[in-house]
Amino acid sequence: MSVDVYLNFNGNTREAVEFYAEVFGAEKTNFMTFGEAPPHPDYALPEEAKNLVMHTRLNIDGSNVMFSDVFPGSPFIAGNNISLSIVNADMDGMKAAFDKLKEGGTVVMELQETFWSKCYGSLTDKFGIIWQFSYDDGSTVM
Numbered sequence: 001m002s003v004d005v006y007l008n009f010n011g012n013t014r015e016a017v018e019f020y021a022e023v024f025g026a027e028k029t030n031f032m033t034f035g036e037a038p039p040h041p042d043y044a045l046p047e048e049a050k051n052l053v054m055h056t057r058l059n060i061d062g063s064n065v066m067f068s069d070v071f072p073g074s075p076f077i078a079g080n081n082i083s084l085s086i087v088n089a090d091m092d093g094m095k096a097a098f099d100k101l102k103e104g105g106t107v108v109m110e111l112q113e114t115f116w117s118k119c120y121g122s123l124t125d126k127f128g129i130i131w132q133f134s135y136d137d138g139s140t141v142m
Contacts, residue, residue, distance in 0.1 A: 002064070002087050003085070004063070004064040004066055004085040004087055005063070005064075005066070005082060005083075005084065005085070006065075006066045006068070006082065006083045006132055007066070007068075007082055008067075008068055008069070008070050008076065008081040008083075009053075009067065009068070009070070009081065010069065010070055010076040010081075011052060011069055012069075013031075013052070013053035013056070013067050014053055016067065017029060017031075017058060017067050020060065020065070021058055024060045024061065026058040026059055026060055027058075027059065029056050029057060030056065031053050032053070032055045032056065032116075033051055033052060034051075034053075034054045034069075035049070035051060036054070037115065048072050049072050052069035052071075052072070053067065053068055053069045054068055054069075055067075055068050056068070064087070066085060082130075083129075083130035084129065084130070084131055084132070085132040085133070085134060086131065086132070086133045086134070087136045088134075088135065088136065089136060089137040089138065091118075091119055091135055094111070094133050095119075097133070098111055098131075098133050101123055101125045101131055102125075103126070104126030105125040106123060107121070107122075107123045108121075108124065108130075109121050109123075116134075117134045118135045119133070119135035120132070120133065120134045
């Protein structure tokens with residue numbers, strides 16, 4: 001099971017990632033924008049969100065660092081824009097850890113299938129740490 005860092009930015013993810021890639025000599029990365037996500041029938045995507053980065057990652061000295069812009073209207077507080085991400089192919093292990101971490105915490109998104117993962121969820125634990133869980137059996141492109 002790996003624990004990856006996930007950084008959120010307020011509309012300048014692409015600039016930050018390109019900067020970090022240059023600083024650390026990391027390979028160029030692909031950017032998935034909110035506009036590339038499948039549309040949701042109940043929630044229209046605001047025009048200002050379409051080109052924002054939904055997800056990307058860099059390998060910095062052997063560690064995955066993931067990035068995204070916050071969705072327009074979502075709170076952004078510099079310094080609190082970091083979360084830890086569990087990325088694993090052990091679905092049962094992920095579910096067990098998620099269930100333990102949510103005790104006394106707040107679930108943001110229950111574990112569920114998404115268009116990018118067979119199992120994804122997020123929560124803030126009782127200590128205020130934000131966790132994301134994402135199933136990945138190695139076939140994920142990003």
